[in-house]
Amino acid sequence: MSDVRRLSSGAPWEEQFGYSRAVELPNGLVLVAGCTSIVDGEIAGGGPYEQTVNAFNVAIAALGQLGLGRDDVVRTRMYITHARDVDDVGRAHKELFDTVRPAASMIIVSGFVDPSLVVEVEVEAYRAETHRGEGSS
Numbered sequence: 001m002s003d004v005r006r007l008s009s010g011a012p013w014e015e016q017f018g019y020s021r022a023v024e025l026p027n028g029l030v031l032v033a034g035c036t037s038i039v040d041g042e043i044a045g046g047g048p049y050e051q052t053v054n055a056f057n058v059a060i061a062a063l064g065q066l067g068l069g070r071d072d073v074v075r076t077r078m079y080i081t082h083a084r085d086v087d088d089v090g091r092a093h094k095e096l097f098d099t100v101r102p103a104a105s106m107i108i109v110s111g112f113v114d115p116s117l118v119v120e121v122e123v124e125a126y127r128a129e130t131h132r133g134e135g136s137s
Contacts, residue, residue, distance in 0.1 A: 048085035052092035
């Protein structure tokens, strides 16, 4: 699949576990791996709202490296550890994506690698055919 672009963010887990931060397919679909609120090795933001904003900003930064942005997002997934966090996570999502209105899922999971994390997000974006090739390196 040589037409597939793979983007690394430099996070140590990418090399350790063998994955890419984002993958762009020839059809314009861009898949961003699960993102958390870990910035420079530390959890940024303590509560579910702050962690959600930070995690989505990590994903949006990956899109930016491919020449895409928030307006190109077509699907989001939010994995949370507690039902009590639904409103805070949903509020953060609305603030970031209200004008975009991607398809979205919020799923409750039993936990994450670091128990201080309460949310992990995934993003899918779409590069329109007229813009394919832009942002390529």
